[in-house]
Amino acid sequence: MRKALILVFLSVISCASYSQSVVRTCQVSRLDSLQWKDLVWMFAQQDSLTELEPHQSLTLILEDSQGLRTEKTFQSDSTFRMNESVDEYLAQRILIDKPDLTAFWALELEDDIRLFKSLKDSLQAKFKFRHYAMRYSSETRSLKQQLSLQKRGRSKIALSMHNFSLAADVAIYRKKRYLKRGLMYDKMGAIAKDQGLFWGGDFVGFPDLGHIQAFKNSAELLRQHPNLAFEFEHFKSNYEQIYVQKAQIGREDLVQDTRDLLEAMNEFRLGQPCLCDKAQPIPISAQFWMNSYQQNPKPRIHVNLKDQWAYVQRGSNGYFFPLGIWQR
Ligand SMILES: [Zn+2]
Numbered sequence: 001m002r003k004a005l006i007l008v009f010l011s012v013i014s015c016a017s018y019s020q021s022v023v024r025t026c027q028v029s030r031l032d033s034l035q036w037k038d039l040v041w042m043f044a045q046q047d048s049l050t051e052l053e054p055h056q057s058l059t060l061i062l063e064d065s066q067g068l069r070t071e072k073t074f075q076s077d078s079t080f081r082m083n084e085s086v087d088e089y090l091a092q093r094i095l096i097d098k099p100d101l102t103a104f105w106a107l108e109l110e111d112d113i114r115l116f117k118s119l120k121d122s123l124q125a126k127f128k129f130r131h132y133a134m135r136y137s138s139e140t141r142s143l144k145q146q147l148s149l150q151k152r153g154r155s156k157i158a159l160s161m162h163n164f165s166l167a168a169d170v171a172i173y174r175k176k177r178y179l180k181r182g183l184m185y186d187k188m189g190a191i192a193k194d195q196g197l198f199w200g201g202d203f204v205g206f207p208d209l210g211h212i213q214a215f216k217n218s219a220e221l222l223r224q225h226p227n228l229a230f231e232f233e234h235f236k237s238n239y240e241q242i243y244v245q246k247a248q249i250g251r252e253d254l255v256q257d258t259r260d261l262l263e264a265m266n267e268f269r270l271g272q273p274c275l276c277d278k279a280q281p282i283p284i285s286a287q288f289w290m291n292s293y294q295q296n297p298k299p300r301i302h303v304n305l306k307d308q309w310a311y312v313q314r315g316s317n318g319y320f321f322p323l324g325i326w327q328r
Contacts, residue, residue: 019252022243022262026274026324034303036060036072036087038273043301044094044233045275046312046319054097055314060087061302082107082227090230098143101231102165108227113165116214119195120168123212126191132184137171137210138162156206156242158235161221164228167213185209205246205254219260222268229268236265270328275310275321282320283309293318 039060059073074088076095082105083089093104102113120136127134141149141162149155161167172184179185189199192212200211215221222228232239239258246255282290285307293300297316303323304310310321 019247019259019263020328021266022240022259023328024266024269024326025328026276027327028276028278028322029325030308031273031305031323031325032065034062034273034305036062037090039301039303040087040090040094041230042273042275042303042310043299043312044090044230046321047094047314055095055299057298058091058094059298059300060091061300063302063304063306065305067306080104086227093230098147101143101163102140105164105228105231108225109164109166112214112224116166116197119192119197119214120212123188123192123195123197126195127188129184129187131175133173133176134170134188135173136168138169139167140165157218158238159218159232161213161215161218164221166215166221167211170210170212172210181209204256217257217260219257219264222261222264226268229265232261232265233269236262239265266326266328269326272326274324274326275312276324278322280309280320280322283307285309286311286320 039062040058043058043060055076057073057075059071061069061071063069072087074091074095077092078096078099080089080092080096081103093099096104102109106113124134124136139162141160143159143163146155146160146163147158150158162169170185170188172179172182172188174184185201186209189201189209189212192199193202197212197214198216200208200213203211215224218232222232239262243252243255243258243262246252246258252259283304285304286302286309289302289311293302293311293313294316297313297318300311300313302311302313305323308323310323311318312321313319
């Protein structure tokens with residue numbers, strides 16, 4: 001289902017000749033070597049966690065160009081935190097369903113979260129107006145909460161800076177009565193910007209007067225923290241949908257941040273290995289494994305560099321894909 005949607009969006013994008021920078025396609029190419037993390041990316045490319053039960057384990061199998069076979073299995077560990085081993089944390093990110101992203105990415109975001117906290121405190125300290133008070137109404141949000149907000153139409157995006165503890169919502173009160181809007185939000189926004197924070201009142205498309213965040217937009221966050229690309233990649237079709245909907249009616253100006261994000265996501269993937277969406281019959285060199293894979297179905301990806309194929313299995317079914325490289 002998700003794959004079909006992506007194909008539709010991509011064809012819409014190319015027909016209407018929108019900004020070509022958001023387009024990325026997997027071109028069949030010969031790959032001579034791969035790292036474990038590439039296999040995890042490839043598995044994620046063909047995975048859709050939104051529709052499936054979370055996996056218990058993930059097995060990576062690599063046959064190099066000499067035919068030498070190596071294998072690696074990861075078991076789901078809900079307490080896992082990002083560490084130095086890229087393949088391990090990417091695999092865990094597939095296995096853990098909707099983790100606490102702030103905790104999972106703590107190693108990556110520690111400094112930014114600390115800085116954001118202190119800027120937030122000083123905004124609160126500097127907001128001094130007679131009869132008015134401000135407090136933070138919503139700060140860190142779990143991925144589960146964010147997805148439910150999106151489902152109910154309260155948020156457009158699947159991933160928010162709130163998920164990484166890099167955004168907060170401000171509520172302003174006049175004599176203890178909550179104000180939904182008004183000049184005081186502009187004043188709060190001006191102080192926030194003065195501190196180096198970014199204010200939601202400046203958002204084009206859907207201004208959010210009570211929102212402050214640590215980065216200009218998600219693309220900026222991604223450029224500072226390329227490791228987070230994996231997180232955003234998971235929701236790529238959602239962002240494409242938001243972009244295409246506006247671009248189609250000639251309002252690309254309203255979704256500049258989304259376009260910027262898609263561009264940043266592409267920058268990190270161009271030149272990287274991928275699986276091409278082309279029908280592929282069972283390769284002769286795969287027949288040896290097929291019986292045992294079908295008898296023992298589990299999430300696995302098997303890449304054969306000698307014959308240039310990949311097999312991705314989630315449930316009892318598996319599919320073969322030609323190998324390729326992401327290109328514009
Ligand atoms: Zn917010």
